[in-house]
Amino acid sequence: MRNVEVINDLSYTLTVDDIVKEMKMKNLPERVRGMIEEVYGLLTDVARPKAVFKLSYIEEINDDRVVIDGIEFKSRVMALNLKNVGKVYPHVVTVGVEADSVEVDKSDFLKEYILDVTKEMILRRARETFERILFDKYNIEKASYMSPGSLSDWPIDQQKQLFELLGDVKGAIGVELLPSFIMKPVKSVSGIYFPTKVDFKSCMLCPRKNCPSRKADFNPELYEEYMKGK
DSSP: OTTOEEESOOOOOOOHHHHHHHHTOTTOOHHHHHHHHHHHHHHHHHOOOEEEEOOEEEEEEOSSEEEETTEEEEOHHHHHHHTTOOEEEEEEEEOOHHHHTOOOOTTOHHHHHHHHHHHHHHHHHHHHHHHHHHHHHTTOSOEEEEOTTSBTTBOGGGHHHHHHHHOOHHHHHOOEEOTTSOEESSSEEEEEEEEOSSOOOGGGGOOOSSOTTOOSOOOHHHHHHHHTTO
16 A cells, blocks of 8 residues: 555653543542552553554545545545645554553453553553654644544544555554444544644534533534535
8 A cells, every 4th residue: 555654653651640630530549549550550561552644645526525545535524624635644543452451350440440541541642642753754834633433424434445545454553443433442543634724623513512522612603614505
């Protein structure tokens, strides 16, 4: 597959105190801090976050259809975002299969939660590293990204086309696309970066309230602009 690149060990910085802060637990008991330290040690000993990505070119675009390197995507939002863009950067970033080898007592719900939070934080920090590498490599000054499934306009079943763009993702970094279009390891993210002069986040078009993953406020005016005619 043309231009596909792999990073097998994305660096990240994470401390026990970072995890404590993320969990937002007041008056944290020493017993719980000890559990966090235990899980942190287990994960950071083995976790090897990875990424696969490439530079791709837009070949066709219309109202709700975009063809990238011969692969067709259906999305009005994508078409609007990419109408003045010639190239994009599809990618998958994962916490890595090594992190999934770490297990804790499944009857201990708190320790399971700590494990989940810690893997999520490793993934988030590794993605930040990947973004810096990508931007430096291609001299990108500003970019936004979209992910399959983040909006109904670009449903999760289009993970299939994204993986086709990247070739053998499982062979490259161990991420498998399941029949449900969920990735395994679950702590993986996929999407397409695109150069832009303005910030775009899918959350701006999502009216769902009380979403714990929200990265931007819902923008009714932008929603009307992007979704009119659907």
